[in-house]
Amino acid sequence: xxxxxxxxxxxxxxxxxxxxxxxxxxxxxxxxxxxxxxxxxxxxxxxxxxxxxxxxxxxxxxxxxxxxxxxxxxxxxxxxxxxxxxxxxxxxxxxxxxxxxxxxxxxxxxxxxxxxxxxxxxxxxxxxxxxxxxxxxxxxxxxxxxxxxxxxxxxxxxxxx
Numbered sequence: 001x002x003x004x005x006x007x008x009x010x011x012x013x014x015x016x017x018x019x020x021x022x023x024x025x026x027x028x029x030x031x032x033x034x035x036x037x038x039x040x041x042x043x044x045x046x047x048x049x050x051x052x053x054x055x056x057x058x059x060x061x062x063x064x065x066x067x068x069x070x071x072x073x074x075x076x077x078x079x080x081x082x083x084x085x086x087x088x089x090x091x092x093x094x095x096x097x098x099x100x101x102x103x104x105x106x107x108x109x110x111x112x113x114x115x116x117x118x119x120x121x122x123x124x125x126x127x128x129x130x131x132x133x134x135x136x137x138x139x140x141x142x143x144x145x146x147x148x149x150x151x152x153x154x155x156x157x158x159x160x161x
Contacts, residue, residue, distance in 0.1 A: 001033040016053055018060040023085035024053075029065075031144065039070060046070050051081065054097050063088040066097035068105075076112030077152070078105055094128045102132065102153075111155045117148040 003012035004024050013020045023029065032051065040047045051067035066082035082097040105111045116134060118125045126149075134151035142148050 001037050004033050005030055005037070018053060018055055018062050020053065020062055021085060023064070024062075032065075049078070054082070054084070054093060056093065056096075063091075063093045064097065066101055068101070072108070072110045072112075076110055076155075077115055078108075078111050078113070079115040079117060080105070089124065094125065098128055098132065106155045108155075113152050114155055116151045117142065117145075118151065119145055120147060120149050 001012075003009075003015060004020070007025050009020055009022070009025060012024065036050050040050060049068040049071045051065050053062045054064045054066050055061065056063050062085075064082065064084035066080070069079040069081055072078050080098070080101045082094055082101065084093045084097070102114060105114045114134075116125075116129050117140060118129070120126075129151060133153040135153065136149055137152050138150045140148050140150055
């Protein structure tokens with residue numbers, strides 16, 4: 001993440017073991033790397049819950065990134081986040097990332113609830129979570145993204161993909 005903040009794609013790709021694209025050094029991506037690095041500096045144990053590159057196939061095609069906003073909170077809730085690079089959208093990659101995040105969350109005994117916070121204008125992401133049992137439980141204001149609808153699903157009741 002530090003290399004990405006510096007705009008050094010080649011160093012970041014070496015560390016990641018896959019070829020990262022310009023999508024990982026956009027202003028929006030850099031904001032995320034800075035935010036997550038600060039979280040991990042405050043609590044290094046959170047690193048295993050943080051964002052990872054979304055890789056497809058045996059050739060290591062990187063289509064975006066996905067992860068959790070942090071470890072489970074005191075009641076066992078984790079919030080998911082995923083983003084697919086524009087060239088790879090509308091090909092099922094966000095759904096695949098969501099399935100993997102849900103699989104990982106349900107495998108963790110500390111996780112009781114999975115949350116997704118989505119802009120009401122993000123039709124694609126709203127469609128992505130459809131069919132996985134998410135229920136709208138409210139809304140929130142995100143300083144970076146603005147108004148978001150909040151959806152949750154009990155971790156043990158995630159429908160199969």
